[in-house]
Amino acid sequence: MFNQGSARMFSRCVQVLRRKLQVSQVRYLSDRGFNVPPSAEFVARVSGIATMGKLPFQSSAAGLDAAFIGVPIDTGTSNRPGARFGPRQIRSESFMLRAYNSATRAAPYESLMVADIGDVNVNLYDLKDTCRRIRETYREVLQTGCIPLTMGGDHTIAYPILQAVAERHGPVGLVHVDAHADTGDTSLGEKIGHGTPFRRCVEEGLLDCGRVVQIGLRGTGYSPDNYAWSREQGFRVVQVEECWYRSLVPLMEEVREQMGSGPVYLSFDIDALDPGFAPGTGTPEIAGLTPVQGLEIIRGCRGLNLVGCDLVEVSPPYDTTGNTALTAANLLFEMLCVLPKIKYYD
Ligand SMILES: [Mn+2]
Numbered sequence: 001m002f003n004q005g006s007a008r009m010f011s012r013c014v015q016v017l018r019r020k021l022q023v024s025q026v027r028y029l030s031d032r033g034f035n036v037p038p039s040a041e042f043v044a045r046v047s048g049i050a051t052m053g054k055l056p057f058q059s060s061a062a063g064l065d066a067a068f069i070g071v072p073i074d075t076g077t078s079n080r081p082g083a084r085f086g087p088r089q090i091r092s093e094s095f096m097l098r099a100y101n102s103a104t105r106a107a108p109y110e111s112l113m114v115a116d117i118g119d120v121n122v123n124l125y126d127l128k129d130t131c132r133r134i135r136e137t138y139r140e141v142l143q144t145g146c147i148p149l150t151m152g153g154d155h156t157i158a159y160p161i162l163q164a165v166a167e168r169h170g171p172v173g174l175v176h177v178d179a180h181a182d183t184g185d186t187s188l189g190e191k192i193g194h195g196t197p198f199r200r201c202v203e204e205g206l207l208d209c210g211r212v213v214q215i216g217l218r219g220t221g222y223s224p225d226n227y228a229w230s231r232e233q234g235f236r237v238v239q240v241e242e243c244w245y246r247s248l249v250p251l252m253e254e255v256r257e258q259m260g261s262g263p264v265y266l267s268f269d270i271d272a273l274d275p276g277f278a279p280g281t282g283t284p285e286i287a288g289l290t291p292v293q294g295l296e297i298i299r300g301c302r303g304l305n306l307v308g309c310d311l312v313e314v315s316p317p318y319d320t321t322g323n324t325a326l327t328a329a330n331l332l333f334e335m336l337c338v339l340p341k342i343k344y345y346d
Contacts, residue, residue, distance in 0.1 A: 036109045037099060050091040051116035052151065053333065058115045061146035065112035066339055068149050068332065069141065070119035071134060074315070075127045076156030076194040077282045078187060082315030086325070087119055087151040089316040094329035101337045104299060104344065108336045111343035117141070127192055131160040138164035142308075149335055151328070152312030154282060155182055158267050159197035165308050166206035169263040172307060173211030174198075175255060177297055178269035179218050179285040181230050181237075194282070194313070202233055209234040211262060213255050215248075215297060216240050216272035219285035240288060248293050252300025259304050266301055266309040266335060268294070270328055278327055280319020291327055295334060302338040309335040 037054040051057045052068035061067050070087025077083060099109050108114065120137045123129040138161050141148050150161060155178075165172055176182075176198065183202075184195040191200065201207050214230055218240040227237045236258060238251065271281040274288035289297075314328045336342075 034109050034111070034113050035115055037097075039099065045095050048095075050088065050095070052091050052329075053094045053097045053116075056115050058117060061117055061141040061144045061148075063113060064115055064117070064144065064146045065341070066114045066147040066149055066336060067117045067141065068114070068151060069117050069137075070151045071122065071153035071157045071161075072119050073122050073124065073127075073130055073152075073157065074154050074282065075124055075130065076192065077154045078193065078195055080282045080315055080318055082280075082317040083152055083154045083282055083313055084124070085316040086153055086312075086314035086328070089319065089322070089325040090151045090311070090314060090328045090332065091116070093322050093326040094332075096326065097329060097333050101334070103295075104302070104337060105346070106337035107343045107345060108333075108339075111341060112336075112339065114336065127156065131156070131192060134160035135163050139167065142168045147306065147339055148308050148310075149332055150308070150310035150312070151332065152310060152314065155194040155197055155267075155269055155312045156192060157197075157312065158182075158310060159192070159200045161308065161310065162197075162201050162206045162265060163204065165263075165265055166201075166204075169307050171205055171208040173208050173259045173262055173264040173304075174201075174213070175259070175264060175266045175297070175301060175304075176212065176214045176269075177216055177267070177272040177289075177294070178214065179216055179240075179271045179288055180269070180283065181214055181217055181227055182269075183229050199229075208262065211259050211264070212236065213238060213258060215251070216243065216289050218287060243289060243293060244287075248296040249300060252297060255300065256303060261305055263307040264301070264304045266298070266306060268298070268309070268311050268331060268335075269313045270311065270324060270331075271313050273327065278314075278324040280315050280317075280324030281313045282315050283313075294327075294331055298331060298334040298338060301335075304338070306335075306339055311335070
């Protein structure tokens with residue numbers, strides 16, 4: 001006979017069994033009611049459908065605190081193509097990710113409901129129409145209160161994403177990590193491309209310009225002061241030479257002060273990293289940041305009021321080892337680990 005007590009016991013046993021068995025392909029919920037990816041202790045790392053971090057896929061952002069979302073375009077790129085394959089390669093390499101951050105002791109899957117919500121249905125033949133599709137998709141995502149963690153795609157996508165973000169939050173602070181300022185006016189006569197998104201954002205009042213920092217800028221320029229326009233807008237520009245040979249922990253203390261408590265968007269172009277570490281990208285520049293400095297920047301965003309993050313410009317055809325996409329997957333996990341309301345173990 002089943003009384004209430006034994007029914008509870010039975011349900012508890014099923015839960016424990018389910019955790020112990022963890023049959024391949026089965027996504028499960030933890031006792032706490034959050035999505036938790038299956039552990040490679042029990043489910044072969046290489047098995048399963050390639051969602052980001054092996055999280056469940058769901059088709060909308062409803063009910064989520066944060067969502068991974070892909071924007072597979074490279075039609076805005078000026079040099080090497082291939083970033084349209086970025087989201088799927090990042091997902092593939094993300095199978096190495098585990099559930100906890102060993103360094104910061106963040107436990108994202110004990111505090112937020114997270115899933116992979118697939119890709120924006122882009123138009124590969126029309127970049128402006130793609131921007132419209134991105135804007136409309138992000139509007140819907142943001143309406144649910146979900147924080148988007150975007151896998152690019154070339155950097156053009158930051159413009160329509162920030163249009164949707166500013167519509168919801170007002171002008172935002174921006175932590176922009178990149179080899180390039182991406183503040184060009186036009187390229188080949190075109191206003192929309194991966195070298196112009198932040199100029200468009202400023203023109204439309206999407207950024208709180210005193211709360212913008214650009215980190216890692218370098219390379220040859222079209223004029224002696226390639227970053228004059230950024231500085232004129234009130235951006236803080238941290239050229240890569242200021243980053244060489246040093247920890248960026250002190251810089252990030254200043255960045256946190258600059259950002260204050262207002263909403264902040266984090267946009268990380270993988271080409272900020274040295275091409276020795278991340279060769280799979282569209283417009284590489286030598287003498288870049290190290291992966292360690294990349295981690296210091298993202299971990300230094302802990303405590304900010306982050307309302308969205310992206311990791312862009314991974315180009316798998318130039319990523320012969322997969323390490324660029326692997327780095328991108330890890331950086332995206334680190335972004336998840338610094339979102340507001342994340343639980344940390346002491
Ligand atoms: Mn960029």
